[in-house]
Amino acid sequence: MTRAEEFEQLRPLLFSIAYRILGSVSEAEDAIQDTWLRYEASPTQPASVKAFLSAVVTRISIDVLRSARLRREEYAGQWFPEPLLTDPYEDPERSAELADSVSMAALLLLERLSPLERAVFVLREVFGFGFDEVASAVGRSEAACRQLVVRARRHMGEGRARFVADRREREVLAGRFLDAFTRGDVAGLRELLAADVHMVGDSGGKAPQWGKGVFGAENVARVLATMASPFVQIGGVMEPHELNGQPGAIFRDRDGKVINTMTLDILDGRIQTIRTVLNPDKLEHLGQVADAWAVLREANQARRHTD
Structure with a gap:
């Protein structure tokens, strides 16, 4: 097998x-491309290509x-992180860790x-690398890495509300939510939202945003x-899609250009958090990006005509 084949x-x-x-x-x-260049330029063949490239x-x-x-x-x-359509790596033995961590x-x-x-x-808890491999990858002793994992677990645990729900249950609830949204059904939306639901967006100052967010089931x-x-009136399309392993949607204008993404955190049969990514810089890998400001102006005009 060639180096290129091993890398791929x-x-x-x-x-x-x-x-x-x-x-x-x-x-x-970009990090992967730099990794390939270093591997290609390496004068010796590593004993473990996986360990070398991972490091x-x-x-x-x-x-x-x-x-x-x-x-x-x-x-x-x-x-917010850039939305991920699909995680390319699969490991049946660590499927729960992989899904939760993304x-x-x-x-x-x-x-x-x-x-x-x-x-x-990430190396230890998500991908199950041995402490010897982790230590080699980050240039620290195994003892130091064990301490780093303990600290990381503590920091993660302090803020963790595990959004664990049956996959089918999540899909059904998300489907009902997206259907209620399309119909503009306030009552239908309200019954699917947690009382303290939070809707917040990441625009990076380059697209419309909701300030610090919208709070509460009635307001959202x-x-x-x-x-x-x-x-919907101006030809917008909401495309249901799993993003970062969660139910959500990609919003497109009438020409199919990406306006934003939306992901839903679901717990106890209710939507707890709605996160949207509107920053065009974070959407380019999903396809051609729309001018969100122009879409908003057109939608506002349509709303005024309706009113």
């Missing part, structure tokens, strides 16, 4: 590691995250960790219902 075989794993460390599809892809992509991702942290501190409004809620909790803690947690239901009719 491991690409899904490398992307999944990088994405969980970085929370960015584009940065993860390289982890170190690159740690460095990228350290510089990204500074940008995220200055980010306009709420920062949700928006989990990725936002990972933001609490230092870059080193985050990398060690009314905002969503108000948005729905003019959006």
